[in-house]
Amino acid sequence: MSNLFLDLKFLFFLRPFESFGVYFAMITGVARKVFSFLIILGLILLGYTHALFTLLQPIEEFNESEPLFNDDKNNPWNLVPTYYRVGSDGNIIKKSAFIEPPNKNTNMYTNFGTALIAVYQLMTGDTGSLSSWEYSDNFPLVFLMITFSFFTVIYLLNLFIGLMSNAIQDNDNKASFLKQKAEILAEIELFCLFPQQRRWRHWFPDYIYYKAHVDEVRSKIREINGHDWHGVEKPVLHPELLKIIGMDKSRCRE
Structure with missing residues (x-):
């Protein structure tokens, strides 16, 4: 990390x-x-x-190192693959089986943290x-x-x-x-x-001087005084600036 x-x-x-x-x-x-x-x-x-x-x-508590087989379909021991031995005649011998032991990822919904990862x-x-x-x-x-x-x-x-x-x-x-x-x-x-x-x-x-075209300044002033301003706070418009570019308060919203 x-x-x-x-x-x-x-x-x-x-x-x-x-x-x-x-x-x-x-x-x-x-x-x-x-x-x-x-x-x-x-x-x-x-x-x-x-x-x-x-x-x-799972309904009941389980241990990954101790086999537990019951009717709980969410029991990790009931979810792991089971391998049966095939006899010489081709029939499956169910009395002899190999069961893969479960791990923490067999049923990821045993606790809320791994369930969130699974979702x-x-x-x-x-x-x-x-x-x-x-x-x-x-x-x-x-x-x-x-x-x-x-x-x-x-x-x-x-x-x-x-x-x-x-x-x-x-x-x-x-x-x-x-x-x-x-x-x-x-x-x-x-x-x-x-x-x-x-x-x-x-x-x-x-003072910091900024050079801009008068039309761009007028457009920005209309944006500030209108409903198109998306900033946090509206800038303060000095009356001298409005006077220089030929705009008054009544024309700022036009």
Whole structure:
């Protein structure tokens, strides 16, 4: 885990560069927009995990090293493969059998943690955790498996892909990158500079001049004063700026 976090930490050093930072900004921006949907998907996974855990957990306690055969269909000793010896006449000798001992993955629904992993595998299309049960006489299991595959694998995951596509199209990658770069500069100013360095005027001037076309400024002012502004806080528009570009308060929303 430490190696993984170390490599991810190295990737964060590439954020200030535009060729890499745009993708970081896009990833974080899209993640914020679909986070609520991921919570809904996670709650659905927990619901199916709870249902399958209740349905498929063993009734009695068992020991992996001590054979226990009973009428419990969820008992791992009843789920493992059994091999019979074939006699010289071609008949199966059922009195002599080899039984593969169970392990913790024989019935992943014995505890809630492994049941959650099994349901996640179902979401990826891996039905191996349910292959030990017979479907012909287990209608609740078939019902849960079909509804899960339809609503989660087919419907919700495709809906999730569509939401991410719309979020990518709606996200202004350039603006997100500039905002991210400003946050990086703020972190450097707060945690990496000495107090006397923060007072240097050639690093932190009182005024910052930005050159823009007057039509772009008017469009941005209309966006700020209208209903199209999606920022956290609206910028303060100085009356002198409105006077210079020939706009008053009545024309800001037009």
